[in-house]
Amino acid sequence: MYDVIIIGGGQAGLAAAYHLQQAGLNYLILDAHARIGDNWRKRWDGLRLFTPNRFNALPGDKAFPGKPYDLPDRLAVADYLEDYVRRNDLAVAHMAEVVSLRTTNTSAPTRLAQDQKPSSFSIETTDGILREAHNVILATGAYRTPRDLGFAERLPQQVKRIHTSEIEDPASWLPVNAEKVLVVGAGASGNQLAQTFVQISTARHQNLQVILAGEDPGTLPRKVLGRDVYDFLYGLHVLPLKVDSMLGKVLAKAPTKGEIRVGESVDVTAKAMSIIRRGKLSVVDKHRFEFETGDPIENIDAVVFATGYENRYPFLGIPEALTDSGKPNHELGVSPVRGLYWMGLHQMRRINSSLLGGVAKDAEEIVAQLNKSYKAH
Numbered sequence: 001m002y003d004v005i006i007i008g009g010g011q012a013g014l015a016a017a018y019h020l021q022q023a024g025l026n027y028l029i030l031d032a033h034a035r036i037g038d039n040w041r042k043r044w045d046g047l048r049l050f051t052p053n054r055f056n057a058l059p060g061d062k063a064f065p066g067k068p069y070d071l072p073d074r075l076a077v078a079d080y081l082e083d084y085v086r087r088n089d090l091a092v093a094h095m096a097e098v099v100s101l102r103t104t105n106t107s108a109p110t111r112l113a114q115d116q117k118p119s120s121f122s123i124e125t126t127d128g129i130l131r132e133a134h135n136v137i138l139a140t141g142a143y144r145t146p147r148d149l150g151f152a153e154r155l156p157q158q159v160k161r162i163h164t165s166e167i168e169d170p171a172s173w174l175p176v177n178a179e180k181v182l183v184v185g186a187g188a189s190g191n192q193l194a195q196t197f198v199q200i201s202t203a204r205h206q207n208l209q210v211i212l213a214g215e216d217p218g219t220l221p222r223k224v225l226g227r228d229v230y231d232f233l234y235g236l237h238v239l240p241l242k243v244d245s246m247l248g249k250v251l252a253k254a255p256t257k258g259e260i261r262v263g264e265s266v267d268v269t270a271k272a273m274s275i276i277r278r279g280k281l282s283v284v285d286k287h288r289f290e291f292e293t294g295d296p297i298e299n300i301d302a303v304v305f306a307t308g309y310e311n312r313y314p315f316l317g318i319p320e321a322l323t324d325s326g327k328p329n330h331e332l333g334v335s336p337v338r339g340l341y342w343m344g345l346h347q348m349r350r351i352n353s354s355l356l357g358g359v360a361k362d363a364e365e366i367v368a369q370l371n372k373s374y375k376a377h
């Protein structure tokens with residue numbers, strides 16, 4: 001029986017493991033992938049982070065490797081996470097995807113307040129080992145299940161389509177004879193991919209129109225008063241703001257929902273790179289694509305859905321762990337199910353809870369709370 005099992009070995013799970021190890025608890029990370037960092041390795045070639053190295057370090061580390069203000073690529077993050085596990089000697093079971101998580105004390109009601117009698121959990125994984133733990137930290141990632149807006153099934157059969165979570169190499173995915181590629185969603189991923197397609201078509205001398213659909217989410221400039229804007233976002237304590245503080249609540253409810261995007265505005269970049277802009281995709285009718293703003297476009301050859309994520313937890317057999325709409329049921333990462341905690345959720349405790357620079361503090365606090373409650377029983 002483990003004191004704690006962590007489900008998910010991304011940055012959130014690793015940060016929690018670091019603090020559990022410091023606290024002397026007997027824990028294990030279960031991860032679905034073969035190698036730590038595979039989640040980042042599978043993201044598309046060319047992906048660059050928007051957060052500079054200086055603000056990407058995990059607990060116990062002074063800095064992320066490289067120059068402080070460089071923006072790492074996906075492989076640098078993957079390698080950093082893998083190296084972090086090795087340096088800190090964290091306990092991980094690989095290729096161990098959790099297929100079932102339940103409470104074991106079936107005689108007790110599953111809705112146990114955090115201050116009631118300890119519960120325990122049984123965890124089934126694809127490696128065939130049944131494990132038990134007194135506590136579980138769910139850290140399966142805030143950006144995992146592609147959000148499906150229902151357009152994909154309405155596309156004509158010959159239109160190539162993909163969600164950003166599945167695209168690994170944009171150059172080999174983009175058909176060489178494509179004349180129009182549509183990117184649906186103008187957030188950080190959609191914007192970056194639209195630019196990547198322009199670069200690919202220029203390198204190939206391909207006659208390609210790149211269309212980017214979605215509202216310009218608005219961005220902060222990368223440099224403010226000659227300094228990287230993240231110096232201010234961290235220095236003035238904006239990103240680490242607690243979501244239950246007065247200012248945190250205001251920021252989380254703002255039209256941007258606390259999302260802070262940095263760099264050139266989508267419209268400015270689009271203009272500079274001859275990317276055709278449209279509003280949100282509203283109708284797909286055979287070969288005709290209509291948008292909330294701008295003229296319809298016909299005969300698009302390929303579509304990338306940069307529509308974000310919504311998370312599902314099919315393995316979670318504890319009804320009280322989720323809300324009626326299937327979202328994590330928690331207060332600042334603490335579940336109403338005794339012994340169950342979350343990590344890495346979007347704005348879980350702080351504005352930056354799901355970012356590399358945000359998991360350290362959350363992990364420290366969640367583990368302190370877990371340890372206190374565990375030792376009290």
Ligand SMILES: Cc1cc2nc3c(=O)[nH]c(=O)nc-3n(C[C@H](O)[C@H](O)[C@H](O)COP(=O)(O)OP(=O)(O)OC[C@H]3O[C@@H](n4cnc5c(N)ncnc54)[C@H](O)[C@@H]3O)c2cc1C
Pocket residue numbers: 007008009010011012013030031032033037039040043047048049050051096097098099139140141142143144189315343344345354355356357
């Ligand atoms: C395109 C993109 C760009 C981003 N850019 C930045 C950036 O610039 N800066 C920044 O700070 N953040 C960025 N993020 C946000 C965030 O840092 C990443 O999404 C990060 O991967 C989240 O880490 P995590 O540990 O919460 O989850 P993940 O990295 O998703 O890790 C979750 C782990 O859980 C495992 N898992 C899932 N389900 C199970 C299961 N049932 N059983 C066992 N294991 C399971 C997976 O194998 C995976 O290894 C970006 C995200 C995306 C999608």
